[in-house]
Amino acid sequence: MLQRIWAVMQKQFIQTLRDRRTLMVIIALPVLMLFLMGYAVEIQVDHIRTVVVDHSRDQRSWSFIEALENSGFFDVLYYVESQDEAIRAIDEGRARAAVVIPPDFLGAVERGEAQALVIIDGSDAMTVQSAYNAAITVAESYSVDLLTRKLERSQPGAHGAALQPLDVRVRVLYNPDMKAIIFMVPGIVAMILQNQATSLTAFSIVKEREAGTIEQLLVTPIRPLELMIGKLVPNVVVASINMLTILGLGVFWFKVPFSGSIWLFFWMALLFMVSSLGLGILVSTVSSTQAQAQQLVLMILIPSLVLSGYIFPREMMPKLVRFAGDLIPMTYFLQISRGIITRGVGLRLVWSQVVSLLIYAAVVFALSAGSFKQRLE
């Protein structure tokens, strides 16, 4: 039995290494993705191009606009005369936001009833969120500042800061600078592992069917389970190399801190890989051509990306959608991966996810072993 597994493995390794072009793509793709994510994706949007409509043009309005600019989120491009003109600037894409200050801002501020309007281009979700938060934060701290100074003036000797009833300070754990790459690396690892493990396996089996070699294999003493294992091992090796590449680049190039145990992570990744490989076998049993397998793999990948929490936080999803996400192995691995890499937690805190993955891997493997037929029909 071992000899037959070894025979299939050897053959598979030779074939993998001989197809240089495919191998290059397999290895280069994750690297490309990591660099794209690392340099192009920023979840926090700043330096939003902004136009200003200032009907007051007094000291207060200037200092408010200055405060907005100093926050780093808004770059004032130029001043326009009216709100309509400001909206036109956003329409034409010259600006993403506009600040409108009504007449007599100074007087209104003194009376405590000042208003300022911030118009945001809503076509980009990230911009909206960042601009919205930034505008509110800036306005709040600006008001507090004004209030404090006012009180200090009326009650000399009073300590301004002590007058604030509540002071909220936010400290972001694990990722204080809110760098996207730190958030992304554990996700990319999960995605690469799932996608490559599934597609490599599915393709290598479907290829035998397409080429007709499966018929020749079926008449040898090689059993389906032996064929499966022999085909999986080389794919595990390739997927592991990819995982190490991403982790290495993430840690050493992008300076993503790896907080937890690398060994724990390795075993968890292996478990996840095995369940993805099993998924690949399942895909192969229902596809008769590589193109079909490709489509199926994509059909699995997209819900995985959307529902697992890779891009969108699962907390915001409706219950039913979240339940659908519970059926996807990537959901669990993503939690494990973020737990170990970013938060540095141990097995004790992710054990329920580990159990879910184990069950998943067992079910997928049992299904795929059962569906892999020894006969042609």
Add this chain to the structure above:
Amino acid sequence: MGGEMIVAEDLHKAFYSHRRRGRIEAVAGISLRVAKGETYGLIGPDGAGKSTMMRLLNGLYIPDKGRASVGSYDTVRQFREIHRISGYMAQRFALYGDLTVAENLRFFGRAYGLSAAECAERVPKLLRFAGLDRFPQRLAARLSGGMKKKLALASMLIHNPEVVFLDEPTLGVDPVSRREFWDLLSALRAERGLTIFVCTPYMDEAERCHTVGLIYEGRLIAQGTPHDIRALLPGQMVELRTNNLRAAEIIAGVEGVLEVQTYGRLLRVFVEDARRRIAALVGAIEASGIEVSGARVAEPGIEEAFVYLIRRQRQGEMRRP
């Protein structure tokens, strides 16, 4: 030796056909017996059920009805034992194009449980036998059609099988390579007493078999030695060469003519007592103003017998409903 290697009893296998929206019987009740050391040729047109029969005998399909055994092993329950003692060459070139010639042989050797030492001993021998010893390092995909077939034959012989199944082994191969391939088979038969079960659409290959089965629409319509099969033709054969296709119609109307077959400009006419009738046949055609450029009595081949038998089968079917 002695005894039977392959036994099939009333095998049936149907598949769902999308085109005909129903199940069609690819194999519809075939029984046959192949003795050890015998070469059996299953001859028939495309779609007659040859490949299905092959796969049934190798346990790749489960029959709907009937049973079969190879080397006394049941094709459904003991197919693994069958695979141990048999070699199977699928119709398509089913070796790995991205492996070299030697790697292909070694892979199948290891898959059949041969030790590395056994492989090292047998691979060069088989390469020499198949005439591939000059390019063991060539990728299988870069071999010519004939060489691919020889490599496939060599890889199915690596575990010294007792019986081999060849599904149209010379399809798409040039005539010289075809002859070479059959010479290899003859050598195997002589050296090891190998039982060979072969499917082919080529009638000349049928002549090289001990027993021939004619398969048509899932049924065996005739079975026997090539001599027996030829003997099924009525009368004797006269070959007439003319340049007018109308000659066939004229001759068919002549009294005592049992069968007319057209092969281009060649007419093969079956009559009793050919030697005496030949002049009358030529005369009948020339009476219509058609020139006859040649006429002789000839030995009929399997092909003529096959055409005759299929035609008779079709006429029978038309009369039946």
